[in-house]
Amino acid sequence: MKLPTTARLSLTSAGPAPTAAEECGPLGVMASTDAATKAGISPADIRKCREHPLSLVSPRDAADATGATVFARDCWWGDSYGCADGYCWEKCNPEKGHWCWTAWGNGFGDWRKCEGKGECEPVKNSACGQGNCEKCGCGC
Template identity: 35%
Template sequence: MKFIAATLFLAAQITGGFAAAVSSAAAECGSLGVLDINDLPAGVDLSALRKCAGHPLGHTRDLKKTTYNPLTPEEIERAQSAKLDARSVIPVLSGRAANACWFGASSGCTDGYCWKTCGNNGEWCWTAANGGSGNWLQCNSANQCGSGEACGKGCKKSKACGCSC
């Protein structure tokens, strides 16, 4: 009987500790939300997960604070044949923050974070370590960012880190 009581007490302590950890992460992350560990790709290192789901910059890049790698011939052709619409031309012409589709370089660095293109229709994403579930990749210039990096994962409730425009 003492064993059962001790086991129940220990289980209650562990459950309470887990709930406190989740509550603490929710308070720390705020509007970024807590990383959804139910939607992680296979093979991720569980000890290297980030706490917060969303990206600190949301899904907005300030084009005035962005550096790019040199364009490849394929990227130049894609950019020249892109059909600009209101979502893409206004931010480009005004120079203000843009989350519109991107038809330029395949990767870059904005406000200290790496991003890459990830689709054929101008989609882009912030990149993260650990298969997209780790810390957001940081940079000082575009040459520290690559198009082979993983798009951010675990934030399916928002477009803040996934492949989208």
């Protein structure tokens, strides 16, 4: 029996799936935490990668990006929330200009993605990034 070309290609390109460490790389792997469990988050709903993808943007790269102030983690004195390069953020300590990237699952789940500010309005089940991440929580 002769397999069609598409079937042969799919069989030859199928290989072992990358591990979480390989997939996340320098973002690190998010571990299931007691805090997530106490918050009622299922281990299946905890994000795979610990740090926010935009935490790898260097200040030099950020200078050329839209919303560079946000990327560089400078303090923010403008709007209460917004969308920057496809991800939601919100103020978390406005008196000090602190802000954070937001994630589903009360901060332990996938990072909130957006195409515009309207998709980032604070809602139930969304919060500042939580867990063992260093650059995702409230600060500047």
